[in-house]
Amino acid sequence: MTYTPPPEVIERYAKLLIDYALGEGEGIKPGDVVQVIANEDARPMYAELCKAVWRSGGHVLENYAIADDSDNGLKRSFLELASDEQLDFFPLTYVKGLFEQIDHYVVVESVRDPHALVGVDSAKLMRSQQAHGPAYEIVMSKIAAGKLTWTGVLYGTPGMAAEARLSVEQYWEQIIKACFLDDADPIARWRECNAELETQSNWLSSLPIERIHVEGEDADLWITLGEQRKWMTGSGANIPSFEVFTSPDWRGTEGWIRFNQPLYYNGPLIEGIELTFEAGRVVKATATTNESLLKEMVAVDGADKVGEFSLTDSRISRVDHFMANTLYDENTGGEFGNTHIALGFALPFCFSGDQSKFGELSESLGFNQGPTHTDIVSTTDRTATATLRDGSQLVIYKDGKFTL
Secondary structure, X not given: OOOOOOHHHHXXXXXXXXXXXXXXXXXXXXXXXXXXXEEHHHHHHHHHHHHHHHHOOOEXXXXXXXXXXOOOOHHHHXXXXXXXXXXXXXXXXXXXXXXXXXXXXXXXXXXXXXXXXXXXXXXXXXXXXXXXXXXXXXXXXXXXXXXXEEEEEEOOOHHHHHHOOOOHHHHHHHHHHHOOOOOOOXXXXXXXXXXXXXXXXXXXXXXXXXXXXXXXXXXXXXXXOXXXXXXXXXXXXXXXXXXXXXXXXXXXXXXXXXXXXXXXXXXXXXXXOEEEEEOOEEEEEEOOEOHXXXXXXXXXXXXXXXXXXXXXXXXXXXXXOOOOOHHHHOOEXXXXXXXXXXXXXXXXXXXXXXXXXXXXXXXXXXXXXOOOEEEEXXXXXXXXXXXXXXXXXXXXXXXXXXXX
């Protein structure tokens, strides 16, 4: 019989998301409209999320789907059957109307088969993804206006646990620990944790950083911060979130970096990734597994530039095991914390100016645009040294810890 967490854990989990994670740490307000997105493998979680919204006086827009696997998955069937016209279709009227209606959305990730899309035509997959690029602009414009919040969370499945080489119960133990669900008051614990993270992000934002040099046995990379930038924390946008991140000026990325964590790219696994940048673009991309897929990925317009740079302090993160899931693996603590970048679109909330002007200024400031945002993670020992505007240097991250 498949392990299912105790009902009180699921109820606590749902309350944490609706009453804390949404609303940037403040929860929803009576009358707010919340879209709840999950599939059938996360049924207990989906039900509790809907109840939590109703208990808090909100309205639910339901989005409940069948789970994808290699035999019956709709996503795979679509990619195998779709014509070019179908691949290029984007329901613009529907998506505009949906995001006009909702105030928040919560996405529950529960993957039945992590390799359900192995063998599909990757060109068709990327074409379909590009067709949905307008959704990014619609969502990000409302987020930038302060009128939309979201949270993404994980519901463990046997398939995901097996990928992480854990039993389902062990996998859930990791989720429970990482989300403070083993605490009588997870919301209070997250507020304490986020206060620590904000101390780090405020410190970094106060520094007049021009460039950051990321060094290690597997990295020699320069990141240019750019003008009107600030460092951010998750603030409920993902649970768990222990990272401190920014969206740099993509035009100033130079050097090379290797990643020891695999990338699950829509099913197929890419391992041993190494990227070389010149004048802000990926000029060389290699991998020990599925290198051709990596090359196809960075060939997409905008996916060859950095949209995010992130660091995680090992002292704060409660994620200490590989979870075969980007949400967790990009927040890994362990011995050396983690360093990660995302290829693809930049995050508008890392713009320190007037958010209403982000759209008109983003291109000139080097905030990358694109239809995708792909995080690639390394947990190896790295040192990050900032060059300040006066030419002086300051080590900001070493041995998996911020130096504040």
